[in-house]
Amino acid sequence: MAVTIRDQNDADADAVAALIGVAFADEPAVVGLEADLARRSDSHGFVAVADGVVVGHVRLTRGWIDADERMVEALVLSPLSVHPERQRRGVGSALVAHAVGAAELLGAPAVFLEGDPGYYGRLGWRPASDVGVSAPSRRIPGPAFQVVTLAGFRPWMRGRLVYPETFWTHDAVGLRGAVRAEVEEALDRSDDPSAGAASAGELALLDPHVRGDRAGVDALLASEFVEFGSSGRVLGRVEIIDALEADPGGARHVADLSTRRLGADAVLVTYTLVGEPGSLRSSVWVRGDDAQWRLLFHQGTPRATGTVTP
Numbered sequence: 114m115a116v117t118i119r120d121q122n123d124a125d126a127d128a129v130a131a132l133i134g135v136a137f138a139d140e141p142a143v144v145g146l147e148a149d150l151a152r153r154s155d156s157h158g159f160v161a162v163a164d165g166v167v168v169g170h171v172r173l174t175r176g177w178i179d180a181d182e183r184m185v186e187a188l189v190l191s192p193l194s195v196h197p198e199r200q201r202r203g204v205g206s207a208l209v210a211h212a213v214g215a216a217e218l219l220g221a222p223a224v225f226l227e228g229d230p231g232y233y234g235r236l237g238w239r240p241a242s243d244v245g246v247s248a249p250s251r252r253i254p255g256p257a258f259q260v261v262t263l264a265g266f267r268p269w270m271r272g273r274l275v276y277p278e279t280f281w282t283h284d285a286v287g288l289r290g291a292v293r294a295e296v297e298e299a300l301d302r303s304d305d306p307s308a309g310a311a312s313a314g315e316l317a318l319l320d321p322h323v324r325g326d327r328a329g330v331d332a333l334l335a336s337e338f339v340e341f342g343s344s345g346r347v348l349g350r351v352e353i354i355d356a357l358e359a360d361p362g363g364a365r366h367v368a369d370l371s372t373r374r375l376g377a378d379a380v381l382v383t384y385t386l387v388g389e390p391g392s393l394r395s396s397v398w399v400r401g402d403d404a405q406w407r408l409l410f411h412q413g414t415p416r417a418t419g420t421v422t423p
């Protein structure tokens with residue numbers, strides 16, 4: 114099947130509506146969203162055509178990053194559709210690549226979308242929070258809000274993404290109710306690079322070589338770090354750095370390490386520090402504006418050896 118991708122024109126409207134109707138059979142409202150987006154002068158549609166038939170479609174529409182310095186025009190990719198009979202043959206990937214190329218030519222510094230990171234991650238998209246841009250609604254699950262940065266992107270372009278009004282009038286932002294819960298649960302279960310960064314940081318802080326290195330520990334602790342130690346003492350950032358430098362201790366062994374995302378920029382890490390009697394450890398890792406993960410809070414509690422009373 115030879116597929117070509119070209120700009121969408123007015124004559125494509127019915128074919129695109131029919132395509133979106135079948136691709137988004139569970140979400141018929143997307144047809145109306147596309148029709149209204151197509152009327153905007155700041156929106157660009159592209160169609161994939163095979164044998165003269167429209168088999169795929171993608172759209173870019175101007176939004177803004179609400180950065181400290183000024184509003185920055187960026188593009189939002191939505192919707193993306195491939196006819197069910199033509200799926201899994203690379204048409205979706207080709208449409209996304211075409212849209213990203215078009216966005217570069219339009220001078221946009223970045224393109225944002227809401228979608229499954231399992232699909233878009235393979236195409237080079239990453240969580241927008243990695244570059245300091247937060248989603249326009251808290252109803253968009255963190256890992257689903259993704260970005261591709263382009264040549265014009267600069268590190269100061271951080272802040273909230275503002276969607277064009279059409280997405281709001283169609284209530285086409287984020288998810289609600291049972292669907293939202295289901296997607297958030299599925300994303301929690303999937304491989305999460307943020308959870309990986311948090312648990313890697315936690316294990317680094319248990320490494321005697323890191324513990325004895327002031328700069329190494331300093332880089333891993335958030336400015337407001339506090340620890341409720343297993344001794345019952347409360348320790349601040351400087352006290353911990355001093356104490357670890359004075360006594361980095363030996364190698365430590367960890368069991369039952371698990372991570373749980375608390376939000377887009379927070380991960381809970383829990384584990385058992387193996388020993389006699391061993392201790393139960395919990396840490397909250399947070400991601401800063403510079404996209405680095407740091408330990409905000411740590412607590413260690415000696416493991417009970419006898420009968421447990423809450």
Ligand SMILES: CC(C)(COP(=O)(O)OP(=O)(O)OC[C@H]1O[C@@H](n2cnc3c(N)ncnc32)[C@H](O)[C@@H]1OP(=O)(O)O)[C@@H](O)C(=O)NCCC(=O)NCCS
Pocket residue numbers: 136137193194195196199200201202203204205206207227228229230231232
């Ligand atoms: C999502 C969609 C555009 C993909 O189009 P496509 O032409 O099938 O995509 P491609 O052929 O480029 O890629 C297909 C691959 O992605 C995989 N894939 C599709 N959706 C996926 C997902 N949610 N997570 C992980 N992988 C996914 C497929 O399994 C396939 O991989 P395989 O070939 O190794 O089996 C198409 O399925 C579609 O129109 N779906 C309905 C509308 C929709 O959900 N749009 C996206 C909203 S964000």
